[in-house]
Amino acid sequence: MTKTLLLVISILCFCSVFAQEKLMTNAFNREATSLNGYWNYIVDPYENGFYNYRYEPFENQKNPVNGAFFTNSKRKDKSDLIEYDFDKMDSLKVPGDWNSQKEKLFYYEGTLWYKKSFDYNKSNDTNRVFLYFGGSNYKTDVYFNGKKLGQHIGGFTPFQFEITELLKPKQNFVIIKVDNKRIKEGVPTLNTDWWNYGGLTRDIKLIETAETFINDYSIHLNQKNNQQIEGEISLNGSNKINSQVTVEIPELGIKKKFKTDDSGTCKFNFITNRIEYWSPNSPKLYDVILSTNEDRITDNIGFRTIETKGPDILLNGENIFLKGISIHEENPINGGRSNSYEDAEQLLKWAKSLGCNYVRLAHYPHNEYMVRMADKMGILVWEEIPVYWTISWENENTYLNAQNQISEVIDRDKNRASVIIWSMANETPTSNLRTNFLTKLAKFTRNKDKTRLISAALEQQNYNDDPNTRTIADPFADVVDILSFNQYIGWYDGGIEKCKTINWKITHNKPVMISEFGAGAKYGLNGDKDDRWTEEYQEFLYQETLKMIDKIEQLRGVSPWILVDFKSPRRVLPEIQDNFNRKGLISEKGEKKKAFFVLKNYYESKN
Numbered sequence: 001m002t003k004t005l006l007l008v009i010s011i012l013c014f015c016s017v018f019a020q021e022k023l024m025t026n027a028f029n030r031e032a033t034s035l036n037g038y039w040n041y042i043v044d045p046y047e048n049g050f051y052n053y054r055y056e057p058f059e060n061q062k063n064p065v066n067g068a069f070f071t072n073s074k075r076k077d078k079s080d081l082i083e084y085d086f087d088k089m090d091s092l093k094v095p096g097d098w099n100s101q102k103e104k105l106f107y108y109e110g111t112l113w114y115k116k117s118f119d120y121n122k123s124n125d126t127n128r129v130f131l132y133f134g135g136s137n138y139k140t141d142v143y144f145n146g147k148k149l150g151q152h153i154g155g156f157t158p159f160q161f162e163i164t165e166l167l168k169p170k171q172n173f174v175i176i177k178v179d180n181k182r183i184k185e186g187v188p189t190l191n192t193d194w195w196n197y198g199g200l201t202r203d204i205k206l207i208e209t210a211e212t213f214i215n216d217y218s219i220h221l222n223q224k225n226n227q228q229i230e231g232e233i234s235l236n237g238s239n240k241i242n243s244q245v246t247v248e249i250p251e252l253g254i255k256k257k258f259k260t261d262d263s264g265t266c267k268f269n270f271i272t273n274r275i276e277y278w279s280p281n282s283p284k285l286y287d288v289i290l291s292t293n294e295d296r297i298t299d300n301i302g303f304r305t306i307e308t309k310g311p312d313i314l315l316n317g318e319n320i321f322l323k324g325i326s327i328h329e330e331n332p333i334n335g336g337r338s339n340s341y342e343d344a345e346q347l348l349k350w351a352k353s354l355g356c357n358y359v360r361l362a363h364y365p366h367n368e369y370m371v372r373m374a375d376k377m378g379i380l381v382w383e384e385i386p387v388y389w390t391i392s393w394e395n396e397n398t399y400l401n402a403q404n405q406i407s408e409v410i411d412r413d414k415n416r417a418s419v420i421i422w423s424m425a426n427e428t429p430t431s432n433l434r435t436n437f438l439t440k441l442a443k444f445t446r447n448k449d450k451t452r453l454i455s456a457a458l459e460q461q462n463y464n465d466d467p468n469t470r471t472i473a474d475p476f477a478d479v480v481d482i483l484s485f486n487q488y489i490g491w492y493d494g495g496i497e498k499c500k501t502i503n504w505k506i507t508h509n510k511p512v513m514i515s516e517f518g519a520g521a522k523y524g525l526n527g528d529k530d531d532r533w534t535e536e537y538q539e540f541l542y543q544e545t546l547k548m549i550d551k552i553e554q555l556r557g558v559s560p561w562i563l564v565d566f567k568s569p570r571r572v573l574p575e576i577q578d579n580f581n582r583k584g585l586i587s588e589k590g591e592k593k594k595a596f597f598v599l600k601n602y603y604e605s606k607n
């Protein structure tokens with residue numbers, strides 16, 4: 001076989017992984033039966049339940065043997081040989097990463113199988129049922145009643161499979177193989193500064209819909225005319241064509257009817273001049289009700305415009321300075337990946353108490369509670385995909401993986417007013433391959449979502465070889481709407497006194513945002529302001545950095561690194577780090593460090 005043919009075949013195989021069913025919009029508010037709770041599990045580092053001893057996948061066999069874990073086989077006869085039994089195994093809580101639930105799995109990176117059984121009665125015979133995952137890290141193979149439903153790649157975005165045909169009233173079983181091994185070609189790649197939490201980390205549910213249901217919609221303001229609401233609705237099912245769809249916004253006195261076209265879609269727009277616009281000061285959300293003969297769904301949607309003009313960011317036509325903080329998706333008090341209403345509330349309340357009107361959700365799409373809560377609390381959001389550091393730019397599958405992740409997070413969050421920025425990448429080394437990769441990704445993103453801004457956390461360079469003058473000399477700066485960059489002067493780059501000597505020369509007429517700066521400090525460790533790891537060092541670095549960046553004329557926002565200390569395998573210094581990145585303004589126990597108050601004062605002064 002020629003090399004090209006092999007490449008084509010491998011791309012086709014990989015594409016099929018991403019050819020998921022179109023994700024249903026607003027699964028969050030659909031009637032559902034939760035499959036959260038305790039699931040039995042088997043740790044399988046050799047993937048013994050997946051491959052036979054010739055290393056051929058059981059799932060490719062015509063009649064998979066009992067040894068294939070997804071068959072969930074039981075001994076029927078006393079002479080039967082079956083070397084596993086899910087029902088006798090220990091259990092893990094879902095949603096939840098395995099690392100923080102079982103000490104022996106703290107460092108585990110590999111395959112683990114989950115199993116859950118359930119009975120299910122549909123409320124109507126013709127209804128359809130979907131198995132919906134909020135997210136699972138990293139590669140997930142899903143089997144239902146002994147049949148493979150499909151595979152999903154990417155640890156932070158939702159996916160779904162229809163199970164209507166396989167579902168029975170009694171004794172259904174779902175078996176899920178989750179593999180969180182890091183791979184070079186992955187997104188993220190091998191190297192990250194955060195914990196590689198594995199498992200079914202987000203909610204799982206069964207969603208029952210009418211035979212023809214409202215599958216997808218987006219509703220927003222026309223970004224050039226804030227009196228016009230526009231959108232698109234698509235149906236799925238045998239009656240999708242030429243069907244009537246009603247859009248209601250009771251508070252605005254709106255009730256409009258539209259007809260779907262031959263593809264089951266309708267595009268619409270209408271004028272309304274009574275809208276109260278969504279903003280951090282007034283996070284107004286409207287109940288929006290969509291209905292057809294068979295289906296009805298409600299969402300809470302805010303209406304706003306966002307654009308840039310020269311160096312300004314305009315929200316609803318008015319200048320805004322983004323007073324932000326970066327956040328990892330980690331449970332502040334109990335440890336592990338966060339995924340609950342309460343976790344989101346805790347993290348965003350801290351951000352609010354810091355005076356923030358904006359958060360950077362680093363370095364991957366966070367769970368949906370975060371953006372729903374941000375909508376309610378009036379916090380603007382930067383969302384990001386894990387195109388982090390040294391991605392395999394030359395690899396077509398890596399690109400498709402990244403594109404799929406941004407596509408899935410847009411599908412999930414396109415109706416959230418709080419989300420204003422899609423970030424393409426973080427601190428990626430410049431090269432032609434990388435710039436082509438990111439430019440293609442930005443083009444895809446703009447095409448898919450014309451109502452938000454594009455950015456990336458870039459790096460800074462010396463201007464004309466002068467170490468005291470810094471600039472952004474990255475070709476991707478030409479592509480972004482907001483010029484964001486990380487800088488660590490005073491931490492990785494000299495001592496704090498260096499902040500006084502640096503000047504900035506920004507050559508693009510775009511808003512500038514400092515997407516990261518910071519210093520590590522152990523809560524309760526006190527000393528001089530030049531003693532590394534003390535709260536005083538971190539406090540002083542914040543004071544000097546804020547003075548330094550205020551000299552940048554186009555500065556329109558900042559999201560220092562980071563709200564809370566978080567787990568990272570790269571941070572091993574005993575007694576100080578102990579597996580935590582200590583750049584949090586709050587410790588992992590919820591204690592506020594001195595620098596928290598420096599930033600709070602700064603944000604107060606920006607009012």
Ligand code: GCB
Pocket residue numbers: 193363426427486516561581583
């Ligand atoms: C960075 C990265 C972030 C790290 C941080 C650090 O530039 O973007 O992921 O955690 O620095 O603490 O070094």
